[in-house]
Amino acid sequence: MGIDLFPPIASSYAGDIDGLFWLVTYLMGFSLFVTWIAMFYLMFRFKKKEGVKAKYILATGNLKWVILPLLLFVAFDGFVDLNTASVWASIKQKFPAAQDNVRVVARQWDWTFIHSGPDGKLDTADDIESDGELHLKKDTVVYFDLQSQDVIHSFSIPVFRLKQDVIPGRAITSWAKPIMTGSWDLQCTEMCGVNHALMAAKVIVHEEADYNQWVSEQ
Amino acid sequence: MTTIAATHDGGDHASHHEETFVSKYIFPTDHKRIAMQYLMTGLVMFAVGGFMAYVFRMQLAYPGASVPLFGEVDAATYNALITNHATIMIFWVAMPMLIAAFGNYLIPLMIGADDMVFPRLNRLSYQIFFISTIILMVAWLVPGGAFGGSWTSYPPLSSRGEFNGTPIGAPMWVLAVALEIVAFLLGGINFMATTMNSRAPGMKMMDIPIVVWFINIAVLLFMFSVGPLVAGAVLLLLDQTVGTSFYVPTGGGDPVIFQHLFWFFGHPEVYVILIPELGIVAEIITTFARKKIFGYRIIIWTMIVTGILSLVVWAHHQFIAGIDPRMAVIFSITTIMISIPLALIYMLLIATLYGGSIEFKVPMLWAMGMMTEFLVGGLTGIYLGSSAIDIYMHDNTFVMAHFHYTLMPVVFFGGWAGITFWFPKFFGRMLNETLGKIHFWGSTISFNFIFIPLFFLGMSGQQRKIFDYSAFPDINTAAHQDLRVFATTAFLVFIAFQFVFVFNFFKSMMSGPVAGNNPWNSNTLDWQCPSPPPHGNFAELPTVYRGPYEYSVPGRESDFWPQNEPA
Numbered sequence: 001m002g003i004d005l006f007p008p009i010a011s012s013y014a015g016d017i018d019g020l021f022w023l024v025t026y027l028m029g030f031s032l033f034v035t036w037i038a039m040f041y042l043m044f045r046f047k048k049k050e051g052v053k054a055k056y057i058l059a060t061g062n063l064k065w066v067i068l069p070l071l072l073f074v075a076f077d078g079f080v081d082l083n084t085a086s087v088w089a090s091i092k093q094k095f096p097a098a099q100d101n102v103r104v105v106a107r108q109w110d111w112t113f114i115h116s117g118p119d120g121k122l123d124t125a126d127d128i129e130s131d132g133e134l135h136l137k138k139d140t141v142v143y144f145d146l147q148s149q150d151v152i153h154s155f156s157i158p159v160f161r162l163k164q165d166v167i168p169g170r171a172i173t174s175w176a177k178p179i180m181t182g183s184w185d186l187q188c189t190e191m192c193g194v195n196h197a198l199m200a201a202k203v204i205v206h207e208e209a210d211y212n213q214w215v216s217e218q
Numbered sequence: 219m220t221t222i223a224a225t226h227d228g229g230d231h232a233s234h235h236e237e238t239f240v241s242k243y244i245f246p247t248d249h250k251r252i253a254m255q256y257l258m259t260g261l262v263m264f265a266v267g268g269f270m271a272y273v274f275r276m277q278l279a280y281p282g283a284s285v286p287l288f289g290e291v292d293a294a295t296y297n298a299l300i301t302n303h304a305t306i307m308i309f310w311v312a313m314p315m316l317i318a319a320f321g322n323y324l325i326p327l328m329i330g331a332d333d334m335v336f337p338r339l340n341r342l343s344y345q346i347f348f349i350s351t352i353i354l355m356v357a358w359l360v361p362g363g364a365f366g367g368s369w370t371s372y373p374p375l376s377s378r379g380e381f382n383g384t385p386i387g388a389p390m391w392v393l394a395v396a397l398e399i400v401a402f403l404l405g406g407i408n409f410m411a412t413t414m415n416s417r418a419p420g421m422k423m424m425d426i427p428i429v430v431w432f433i434n435i436a437v438l439l440f441m442f443s444v445g446p447l448v449a450g451a452v453l454l455l456l457d458q459t460v461g462t463s464f465y466v467p468t469g470g471g472d473p474v475i476f477q478h479l480f481w482f483f484g485h486p487e488v489y490v491i492l493i494p495e496l497g498i499v500a501e502i503i504t505t506f507a508r509k510k511i512f513g514y515r516i517i518i519w520t521m522i523v524t525g526i527l528s529l530v531v532w533a534h535h536q537f538i539a540g541i542d543p544r545m546a547v548i549f550s551i552t553t554i555m556i557s558i559p560l561a562l563i564y565m566l567l568i569a570t571l572y573g574g575s576i577e578f579k580v581p582m583l584w585a586m587g588m589m590t591e592f593l594v595g596g597l598t599g600i601y602l603g604s605s606a607i608d609i610y611m612h613d614n615t616f617v618m619a620h621f622h623y624t625l626m627p628v629v630f631f632g633g634w635a636g637i638t639f640w641f642p643k644f645f646g647r648m649l650n651e652t653l654g655k656i657h658f659w660g661s662t663i664s665f666n667f668i669f670i671p672l673f674f675l676g677m678s679g680q681q682r683k684i685f686d687y688s689a690f691p692d693i694n695t696a697a698h699q700d701l702r703v704f705a706t707t708a709f710l711v712f713i714a715f716q717f718v719f720v721f722n723f724f725k726s727m728m729s730g731p732v733a734g735n736n737p738w739n740s741n742t743l744d745w746q747c748p749s750p751p752p753h754g755n756f757a758e759l760p761t762v763y764r765g766p767y768e769y770s771v772p773g774r775e776s777d778f779w780p781q782n783e784p785a
Binding site: 002003004005006007016017020021024027028031032035036038039042043046047048049052053054055056057058059062063065066069070073074077080081083084085087088089091092093108150151152154156158159161162163164165167168169170172184185187189190191192193194195196197198199200 | 293294296297366367370373375381382471472473507508509539544547550555557558564571574576586589593600601606612677679681683684685687691692695696698701769770772777
């Protein structure tokens with residue numbers, strides 16, 4: 001097919017989301033094929049034959065044929081629920097302590113990133129503003145302070161499996177811990193007007209030394 | 219035409235009237251004509267929505283090229299095309315075809331009534347719907363063009379002309395949707411009142427065919443969920459036209475409230491479409507398998523539970539919209555839980571096949587095609603119901619593939635199951651089986667090849683609603699483009715096969731073999747009157763002696779037993 005199934009796993013939690021994806025694939029793939037096999041078997045087995053009349057069957061007394069598979073499916077659902085809750089909590093409910101901060105400002109139709117600079121704090125003199133390029137340090141927990149100046153946008157970095165809507169009038173915090181260096185796409189994933197398709201940026205993850213060099217060049 | 223159907227005083231009031239052209243075709247009150255008006259409008263809009271899909275799929279496959287029959291597509295046009303494609307397919311195809319057309323046609327016939335209880339309300343319903351259609355389409359011609367802010371119309375984008383660039387198109391879009399909803403509310407009141415009051419003598423609640431039950435459950439669900447949307451739409455219209463700030467933060471408003479109001483309706487709406495269609499499939503399976511439905515009462519009660527549950531899943535559209543993350547845990551569980559009652563209904567329908575004598579006529583192919591394909595849509599919903607996976611999949615083409623695997627089986631497969639099944643009743647003639655099979659297999663195979671690539675593109679990180687991917691090099695490789703071209707090619711093949719249906723439809727309508735009253739040997743009352751039924755439906759209003767699914771009853775020579783046939 002030529003394309004990778006998933007982009008690189010470039011954040012600490014990307015692997016957990018992919019793992020959950022494959023768990024659901026096994027459980028639901030099994031459900032899909034078992035149901036298809038049952039359905040197609042019955043369709044061929046009970047195809048009309050001359051002289052053979054259909055049976056007259058009441059549900060009463062025969063329900064075990066549907067209740068047993070249903071219970072298995074309920075167990076699958078429960079298992080997905082439990083695993084979902086733990087992965088979700090580790091990403092969206094329990095944030096690790098911040099080691100760096102970036103303010104992300106979205107507007108029709110571009111992204112501005114305000115890096116905290118050497119002191120690690122926003123709104124100080126050493127902040128580094130960059131249009132269209134988000135620079136991050138590998139193995140460092142970074143908090144994103146997401147702000148919109150006009151409509152709803154969505155901050156999405158596929159290689160991190162990170163996505164969070166950016167809502168005007170609200171300050172929303174999100175986080176990531178990059179675990180791989182490289183340069184990848186950053187998308188807006190909420191329809192935000194005519195040039196929504198142009199609202200692109202780059203995320204660039206550096207080793208610490210490279211990152212410090214980038215900071216010193218600013 | 220003031221006669222109320224509930225009187226059951228012998229259905230021959232048609233002869234009291236001289237019907238003029240106007241009363242017959244422009245302002246009819248006969249439920250069957252109104253159903254046909256809805257069906258034809260739905261089919262025309264299906265072609266319109268399909269044409270829009272053709273234009274934007276061509277743009278995705280060959281960005282910047284001039285699309286045959288349309289021309290070049292710019293970003294604003296692309297956005298308007300995807301917005302209107304979605305709006306049309308949900309509100310102007312699924313609703314009029316599955317609810318309004320089948321509801322209007324089938325309810326009086328299947329419960330043994332001569333018309334709806336409120337025929338004039340019914341007429342008003344279609345008239346309002348027609349006006350809403352005009353408003354939606356005229357919006358393409360106004361300065362600024364048609365609304366392009368996506369069918370979810372999230373504010374503040376939708377609430378201010380300076381954000382969306384369509385200061386006239388956006389309020390017209392909201393107005394059209396609001397009127398369309400008013401039309402279906404009027405129709406829905408009529409459906410419920412008719413089912414409750416006009417049933418033939420002897421027809422108890424548990425003798426009502428599943429499809430009529432399901433249409434009524436869908437209507438109730440629509441009524442429960444639509445109030446918040448109408449309120450939300452009125453506030454949005456005020457934001458757009460008089461500059462209030464209900465949803466605009468700079469004026470003290472909150473944009474996320476609209477999302478709640480929208481999805482409180484928007485998610486049950488999916489079930490409003492799905493439920494009647496599953497009823498159609500159930501009628502077809504029981505008829506062509508010559509089998510009593512396995513667990514009729516369980517199916518009805520389970521669907522009521524599904525309907526109730528569908529009212530508490532809406533926030534799964536907002537997992538990453540800045541809602542309290544604890545709420546996502548709850549909505550994730552309810553969303554995944556709704557698969558359980560539907561799985562039960564599925565298994566009961568599949569169990570109905572056991573011991574049958576199954577004949578694969580065209581309607582049965584569509585019904586089983588729906589069962590096969592919808593399973594993919596249903597089970598891929600589990601991925602998206604899982605809030606953690608949704609962080610990645612939200613608003614990418616995996617979602618798009620998922621919901622086209624639910625809506626296409628429902629609206630297209632289910633719709634065509636219904637159209638091919640009741641065509642003999644509608645027009646008194648049979649469709650051509652061979653052409654029907656060509657249409658079925660051609661559409662089914664190409665349908666899968668349109669949407670399977672979108673699952674993989676979504677997994678690789680391709681987001682939705684993008685007119686040209688060149689700003690995103692990671693997902694703009696030659697391999698990605700090949701998949702887009704593949705999906706578009708499959709869609710062109712799909713379109714080509716639809717012409718087979720159009721030909722078959724009109725050819726068979728004029729010159730197909732005469733159908734007779736009951737070509738499928740079915741039990742329900744709709745098949746016990748002439749095809750097409752005259753004004754007033756039944757020469758003598760029927761009396762019901764048994765449930766609708768007494769097929770292959772032991773000891774009887776015939777393998778069916780119409781509901782109105784005395785023992």
